[in-house]
Amino acid sequence: MSSVHDISFTTIDGEQATLADYAGHAVLVVNVASECGLTPQYEGLQELADDYQERGFFVLGFPCNQFMNQEPGSDDAIKEFTSAKYGITFPLAxxxxxxxxxxxxxxxxxxKVADSDGEAGDVQWNFEKFLLSPSGEVVGRFRPKVEPGAPELVEAIEDVLPV
Structure with a gap:
């Protein structure tokens, strides 16, 4: 697969960004939701962001309301919730x-990328995780129930850290 660095997105603050802004860094892309049973994963995602930031790692959260309307709020409401409840400082789209x-x-x-069972295709639920290498290649896909601190995810992150 080619690099995803040329893909743009809108930040939660309404600004334009591209994944090229994260070129040279390892990035964990996660679709997030505020009213899901997996929402407490925000805490672990923030811990990962904090623990590996100095080694060139970012978490990027992409709020999504496609799974049982578990992200119904506005971008402002999502930003307020994640900040107040979980102290989220990593970038949100x-x-x-x-x-x-x-x-x-x-x-x-x-x-397009398969998970550890060889299955590609649609995101299954909130908090599915995709790991990008510093060159923008998708090097791992972790299904929603894989916790942010799971050994297989942490090991995969450590394997692609640029620093």
């Missing part, structure tokens, strides 16, 4: 669709 006709171009690329 504006709400996106990860599957279907309105699928964001980033997820069109990410979902």
């Amino acid at each position: 504006a709400k996106v669709e990860v599957n279907g006709a309105g699928q964001h171009p980033l997820y069109a690329e990410l979902t």
